[in-house]
Amino acid sequence: MPLPHVDVELRVRYGETDQMGIVYHAEYLAWCDMGRTEYIRRLGTSYASLEQAGTLLAVAEANLRYHAPARYDDMIRVETTLTDVRSRALTFDYLICHAASGSRLVTARTLMVVLDGNRRPVPLPREVRALLERIPEGALA
Amino acid sequence: MPLPHVDVELRVRYGETDQMGIVYHAEYLAWCDMGRTEYIRRLGTSYASLEQAGTLLAVAEANLRYHAPARYDDMIRVETTLTDVRSRALTFDYLICHAASGSRLVTARTLMVVLDGNRRPVPLPREVRALLERIPEGALA
Amino acid sequence: MPLPHVDVELRVRYGETDQMGIVYHAEYLAWCDMGRTEYIRRLGTSYASLEQAGTLLAVAEANLRYHAPARYDDMIRVETTLTDVRSRALTFDYLICHAASGSRLVTARTLMVVLDGNRRPVPLPREVRALLERIPEGALA
């Protein structure tokens, strides 16, 4: 069974384009970040509240493959999946596509490490790990 | 006598352009910020150390006039002047121009308010005010 | 009678914050841009199609007042009003506020000049001016 994913939609902003007439390649990392934010919210918490409680997720690796360009004013969907949970690291996968056609634009993966409020690597707090290992509420709806 | 200004140069990055083929208008605010950073460094301190000591400068107003566009790979000069020092606010003026020709691209002004480490408005610490009211070292050289 | 405004909502992205823990001041210009895009769409066209037809709107002046900071994950509303239409220039006003409370964060104004496909100043095409002078469809709904 494929893992459930959580979706977020966005409209491409003018300032996200570059003089090639397409979205600048670095912008997709910010869209993946939006995807993670919504994934964690769907689990019943929020990344903002995790940070306030002293659990930070920092990007340790990022890998992106650019299949087709997004353009100004396009509606985009980011499909985010949590594909691996370790004691000190999480892996998220992303499919970025046109919202209407579903055509694939970018696929990406990020490895996140867990830091405490002093930016030191720590294991995931037990209650966060419990949360992450649930299937997101409504993700299969 | 015109006030001394402090200059910083930068080269336009590809991602700073938009699909109009010119620099996106919001990017100039980040260049003004670079100008302030260098202005404060020339006074003999650094904005990074001011923040660490609990004195923050937050932008309260920003005004920009766009005269001509900057383009990818252009060398740009930001000329920054501290034009007003009040007990709780500073005004900086900026002239952004082509480094080689000096032709004017953008003129801007920002009003900065002083915050403490808890983000509350405070008067400028006495020693910072003393520093700001000096003529920047070497600014007339 | 107050002019009708067109609203767009967005959620603050992590990368839009800075080390002060609030949204970086330059980001609000991009949010105003989103407001303009939705304003023009509500008129029954789109800025993307205006550009393709050779009518560009370039920012000639921007003025921002920062009243209170936006923070990561906040839901934000941008209320955009077209306050002046001249033959060669448009003025847009923006109120950026918290979506839920309506509390005011930033007020801004931009002056836009009209350019043709060769980036030369031109009068607004007659059909665009007609469009802009209508009350946006549904704006009073």
Next chain:
Amino acid sequence: MPLPHVDVELRVRYGETDQMGIVYHAEYLAWCDMGRTEYIRRLGTSYASLEQAGTLLAVAEANLRYHAPARYDDMIRVETTLTDVRSRALTFDYLICHAASGSRLVTARTLMVVLDGNRRPVPLPREVRALLERIPEGALA
């Protein structure tokens, strides 16, 4: 013999930080882009002139590993190496480090594909390939 690399230095901008107090992870891709720009300039041409002549390099893959964070006002060095030249694709490697200490912050690789002025994949023009296969002028100096 290690391949020669071309270096460019930059100072971290305030707006490049996020509320974690470090540089936002997407910004490093823009720094790699600065590295490519300087690499191509050292070869005796410029990416700006390649684009004007109808040869575009688009990012097809990007891989980043984050070893340690950069902070506001740090001086950073980007060391760029062209590690592979194919008829239709180029691979660049990047080492991003503190300029003074040389301590490693981020390592990255991008795969670039060659497009013509109509954004269609094409082989590298013969004269560009000749240029790229030279050792950069002065890179070993």
